[in-house]
Amino acid sequence: MLGISVYFQDLDLHYLQEAKKCGVKYVFTSLQIPEEDYTSLDEKLPLFLNQCQLLELQVVPDISPVTFDKLKIPNQDYQQLKNMGFKALRLDYGFDDYDIIKDLQKDFYLMLNASVIDENYLKDALDHGVDLSKIAVTHNYYPHSDTGLALKDFQEKNKIFQKYGLTIQAFVCGDVLKRFPLYEGLPTVEKHRTVNPYIASIELLQNCCVDDVFIGDSQAEMSTLQYINDYMKENIITIPCYLEKGYEYLYDQNIQVRKDQSESLIRLSLPRKPYIPIQKSTLRKRGYIVMENQLAGRYSGEVSLMKQDLSFISRTNTIGFIHPEYTDVLDFINANTKIRFVRL
Template identity: 30%
Template sequence: MYLNQPLTATRIAQMEMMKSAGFTGVFTSMHIPEDDPQQYLTRVRALGKACHELNLQLTADVSAAGMQRMGIDINDTAALTKLGLTALRIDDGLEMAAIARLSRQMPIALNASTISPEDVQALTAANADFDHLEAWHNYYPRPETGLDADWVLAKNQWLKAQGFTTMAFVAGDTDLRGPLHAGLPTLEADRKAQPLAATLNLQRHLAVDKVYVGDSVLSPARCDQFKRYFNDHILQLSVYTMTDALVGPVWHNRPDVARDVVRLVEGRQQIHQLAPANTVARKVGAVTIDNDRYGRYVGELQIVKTALPANEAVNVVGQVADADLALLPEIGSGQAVQFIREGEGN
């Protein structure tokens, strides 16, 4: 949530929507214009109040000089708490000894890209509380400047070995922040990525502990995907289909994960007879049901992960929307899956 605009009822409603989807923290920047410190101070107080009422953590990107322009000592944690801040993200301007002292009083995030072994030694020597220290990667508004995934993985593995909690950003899918409106991800590969898929990739494969959406909000449909996954452990997939029975029920991947397809166990339990129809080539994301020609496999319900040729014993009954194809590799053992029709998300 950014402070270049006042906190409106619409913005608070968006915060409530994100909270209901399982988000637990808000990030803002207090790197303020030289001529506007009091307006930012008023706005951060309003944001802090809203976060407190919604039980959301509020982390602000701050500098000692910026806080001084607002008449606040960055070392005065009581004054910071009165603003509603629960954590600070400090990019520069403070010695490691001061950061160590602050870490004994509240969570502190540092710039993940610039933390050095010498910084770790200095923090350790100053008795920093590493349980309160986090390493936050930047977001990158300009296309082509986002980080390389392999570099982030190596950096995060080192940071976690030093005791830091790691954080990265994913881009939103609506109301992208100006002036470029090109998303605010940490990874360049995530600039146009499906937000939930990007989040799961960061957490599962790149040693990221926390994920924030760099842009101010997700669309209601994407927010509902987060809600279903993080609150209910159900992975929602938008599909195009004329088969009504697919849409709505919760299906489950088998415990033994197949290479080429997701095998949803309930299909064969519910379908015992099916005539051949639309036995065409199967694209990635095709939803299929085995027909009578497959004998005892009739009713086998699958989502295709690797393009497969046509099979006269396999009916193609739906297609996962392009945006959600990136979620298919995240369907692990026993994962619950729910199909919703494309365009009908909440």
């Protein structure tokens, strides 16, 4: 499922409303980070929880021992958290007390810190009667540049979690408002710090065994959330692009990709059209949208996306191009995905 993050210093209730329309199910928030401004928590928290309840958004608070003090409730009084409306908890401590874990599972969907969970822990948890089907593992986000996880290590760890049937959750950056105090993005994987969050999300979902993606930062574009949700729910890869006049009919269609793909280009399952005139035949660059012309014979009218730079060929017309920020979606289009062109 898709999630966003909300921090009380940047609380925007309208953002919650709009995000819900884009398919968001989870709202992560931290009730323990030292940089957060909790001075107005008594006022903001009820507004936040009420809005999430009205929108049927599941709040996921990241908690530690300091949380109870900030909420002005007795230490480890989980019943109070339940009374406040929390139905899920992301625990940043207390993993080794399996009795507490089992007790909390009666009232909460638990998310454990993936950075401190390993296979030995999971074996011990099973031996102690912990129901792993009611647990997710949530990777950390990393505010400081160069401190995020290496992609390969992240993938290897997730294979272990997947073997035990755990739901795996991770973060990507926002593309509207980065979170204080460093404003350097909040990704799980360092590689994704400078990558469009939509592209990063596809990689997490397709190549990293991730089930749930959260925007770590304070805000993301609504289009970004919608694109991620469409991929998660319908396996549709949305491609912001420019199409030449006469080819705008290709916008906003769900287009199937051919099952037999090459290394150099992605062939689309669209009807061919004979006698396409020869025009705008240029070098075929990565990210170009091309159509075969009448020189291609029975292939005339076939549309492809260029994955690699190829030389000029007279039988191929250029009919558009993918926005440069989204060109890397080409690396994740396969025979099982559909694509949808949208206007820039």
